[in-house]
Amino acid sequence: AQSVTQxxxxxxxxxxxxxxxxxxxxxxxxxxxxxxxxxxxxxxxxLLKYTSAATLVKGINGFEAEFKKSETSFHLTxxxxxxxxxxxxxxxxxxxxxxxxxTGTRLTIIP
Amino acid sequence: KAGVTQTxxxxxxxxxxxxxxxxxxxxxxxxxxxxQQTPGQGLQFLFEYFSETQRNKGNxxxxxxGRQFSNSRSEMxxxxxxxxxxxxxxxxxxxxxxxxxxxxxAFFGQGTRLTVV
Numbered sequence: 001a002q003s004v005t006q007x008x009x010x011x012x013x014x015x016x017x018x019x020x021x022x023x024x025x026x027x028x029x030x031x032x033x034x035x036x037x038x039x040x041x042x043x044x045x046x047l048l049k050y051t052s053a054a055t056l057v058k059g060i061n062g063f064e065a066e067f068k069k070s071e072t073s074f075h076l077t078x079x080x081x082x083x084x085x086x087x088x089x090x091x092x093x094x095x096x097x098x099x100x101x102x103t104g105t106r107l108t109i110i111p
Numbered sequence: 112k113a114g115v116t117q118t119x120x121x122x123x124x125x126x127x128x129x130x131x132x133x134x135x136x137x138x139x140x141x142x143x144x145x146x147q148q149t150p151g152q153g154l155q156f157l158f159e160y161f162s163e164t165q166r167n168k169g170n171x172x173x174x175x176x177g178r179q180f181s182n183s184r185s186e187m188x189x190x191x192x193x194x195x196x197x198x199x200x201x202x203x204x205x206x207x208x209x210x211x212x213x214x215x216x217a218f219f220g221q222g223t224r225l226t227v228v
Contacts, residue, residue: 042222097215098144098167101154
């Protein structure tokens with residue numbers, strides 16, 4: 001079965017600092033991997049996706065993620081945090097159109 | 112292009128009642144999936160429909176059911192509501208392909224917040 005593990009349920013960074021949210025996956029076949037963001041009382045918004053075309057994936061709002069097969073990781077990064085980045089972030093793996101989500105990481109931005 | 116529309120946004124029901132939630136996918140999308148989000152269990156997959164057929168089902172009791180219409184709109188029904196069914200129910204729409212092994216991007220609606228009292 002495919003799964004993802006997100007390390008750190010809460011991450012705090014200062015405004016302007018690097019954002020790093022960790023995700024490790026478990027999959028016996030090349031995975032479809034996604035990062036989603038959720039703002040309070042909202043649905044999920046797709047940030048970026050990995051579908052084996054390129055290992056470095058650029059998404060919306062300045063986020064990017066690098067697929068590392070040797071480390072089974074797909075960490076999300078942003079060079080400079082903005083106050084508007086405060087939200088919950090979910091890593092997910094897809095199989096047969098079924099998304100399996102990690103437990104989420106709540107990102108807090110310190111002014 | 113309109114996004115995924117879920118109705119209603121908020122719902123309060125009493126234990127033992129039943130409820131129906133609605134989802135209108137993005138135009139042209141044929142796959143609709145439903146997820147339950149709770150603080151304790153996180154995001155869990157309920158089921159996926161493609162061309163009016165349920166292709167995949169999560170580990171939920173039979174009280175949870177769904178259907179998809181010919182225009183791809185979907186409904187989810189929960190019968191005999193329990194307090195533990197209180198959750199945010201999210202609908203996701205994707206292009207969908209006959210071969211489900213080719214995964215397509217899922218776009219989510221804003222969800223229906225169900226409270227069972």
